[in-house]
Amino acid sequence: MKQTYSLKEKSKQLLVIFLPILVTQLALSSMMFFDTVMSGNASAFDLAGVAIGASIWSPISTGITGILLAVTPIVSHFLGGGQKDKVPFAVIQGVYLAIGISLFVIVSGFFALQPILNRMDLEPVVRDIAKGYLCALAFGITPMFVYTVLRCFVDALGQTRMTMIITLISLPINVTFNYLLIFGKFGFPRLGGVGAGVASAITYWCILLIAIYVLHRVEPFVEFGVLKRLYHLSLSAWREQLKLGVPIGLSIFIETSIFAAVTLLMSQFNTTTIAAHQTALNFATVLYMLPLSISMALTITVGYEVGAKRFRDARQYGLLGVGTAVGLAFVSGIGLLLFNEQVARLYTNDQAVFELAKQFLIYAIFFQLSDAIATPVQGVLRGYKDVNFAFIVAVCSYWLIGLPLGHFLASYTSFAAFGYWIGLITGLACGATGLFIRLLRVQRASCRGDAELVCKT
Known part of the structure; x- marks a missing residue:
């Protein structure tokens, strides 16, 4: 990261940071994408089982990842304020918290998984696949969360290209083990959807080991000495990370759990509907x-920029990012409208699905x-360390508006399963509106709070 002085420089710096993150996120989501697509090509039962398993795991994993994402603004503020010496301690405390x-989560899942699955109206084979998928995935939970902390540190330095490289190296590992274990190739057992869970767990361990090697061997990470010294566990540091991270995690959990809840409610429909819903939801993801x-x-x-007290620059970054996201949304929407059939065919050979x-x-x-x-605005607010309002908005828009409306439309109108999607869209729109209004207020307050700042609003 470096200070910028014009909109052109800001656009360039944002692009340099954004593009590697995009490739990284696409690669990470591709793991779930390949899990779903390859399981769907094994059978509709495997697709449905992985869909149910992912719906249970996704809100938990993303919510906890949100808690750990607090490391990014903490480190960014230290760097902007010229306090590099405090970075290693914050990262190590994040690692302890992740472990x-x-x-x-693993212990809780051991006791809670079977009762959750038993309460769902699933075909026995789908239930067994979902359980096996989640049990296999459990072996990769610890490395996944620890890697999240290390990635936050790397990204906060502006070195997002490195996390992109690490992820791209690990992606072929995931696809290869999916192929071997889902379909039983080259002497490996044919595990179907369960094999996707095993492949993901193996991949998470590989990602963590590669990240540890990079932090020990590659500049500029070496100069920080992260992982070279094991500090004593600090409850005060945990408290700071949790104070910032819990609202972030809860906001993400609320948002992702609404999709999981809808998928679970879809269990009232047949396997074809579950598989088709998961297809669209996976591509939307x-x-x-x-x-x-x-x-x-x-x-x-x-x-x-906020750490350096340059609030006008922070405001410009925020508006630039949101504008870019809206433009890309229109492009992707047109693309999905034009290539609707081609996308659906990627996921299944079943004509009904x-x-x-x-x-x-x-x-x-x-x-x-x-x-x-909504999503870029949340990122801007986290940069300001303003995270509590986003949680309130998430609860109201998704659980008090989106889900009740979706349930009503699905249960009492001819929309049926599509009613849930209409409810979700409505909730997302309400959340986006509330968050954008909050951002404008935070930016104005920040500008007024700096006596030396000239900021037009």
């Missing part, structure tokens, strides 16, 4: 990587527009 949380990557880049750039998935994908277009505003 502690991962162990808690891939497109979501655009605003998400912009959001993460904005947290880094805005956090750096294919026809229904095409219809679900149309609704996914409208997701992009709301996400293009």
Whole structure:
């Protein structure tokens, strides 16, 4: 990261940080994409089982990842304020926190998984695949969360290209083990959807080991000495990270759990509907990587400028990022409208699933527009360390508006399963509106708070 003096320089710096993050996020989401696509080509039961398993795991993993994302603004503020010596301690405390949380999740899952699955109206074979997928994935939870902390440190330095390289190296590992274990190639057992979980766990360990090597051997990471000294566990440092990270994690959990809840509610419909819904939701998740990557880049750039008390620059980064996200949303929406059939065919050879998935994908277009505003705005607010309001907005828009409306439309109108998607779109739109209003107020307050700042609002 470096200080910029014009909109052109800011655009260039944001692009340099954003593009590697986008490639990284696409590669990471591709793991779930390949899990879903390759499982779907094994059988509709494997696709449905992985869909249910992913729906249970996704809100948990993304919520906890959100807690750990607090490391990014913390490190960005230290760097912007010229306090590099405090960075290693913050990162190590984040690693400790990641390990502690991962162990808690594993133990909780051991007792809670079977009762959750038993309460769902699933075909026995789908239930068994979902359980096996999650049990296999559990072996990769700890390395995944620890890597998240290390990645936050690397990204906060503006070195997003390095996390891109690490992820690109690991992606072929995931695809290869998926091929070997899902389909039972070259003497490996044919595990179907469960094999996707095993492949993901192996991949997470590889990512962590590569990241550790980079921090020990590659500049500029070596000069920070991260992982060279094991500090004593600090409850005060944990408290600071949790104070910032818990609202972030809860906001992400609320948002992702609403999609998981809808998928679980879809269990009232047949396997074909579940598979088609998961197809559209999975592809929508891939497109979501655009605003998400912009959001993460904005947290880094805005956090750096706020740490240096350059609030006018922070405001410019925010507006630039949100505008870019909206433009990309229109482009991706047009692309999905034109290539609807080709996308659906990627996921399944089942004609019934294919026809229904095409219809679900149309609704996914409208997701992009709301996400293009809400997600980058959340990234900007995290750069300001303003995280509590986003949690409140998430609860109201998704659980008090989106899900009740979706349930009503699905249960009492002819929209049926599509009613849930209409509810989700409505909730996302309400959330985007509330967050954008909050951003404008935070930016104005920051400008007024600096007596030497000339800022037009």
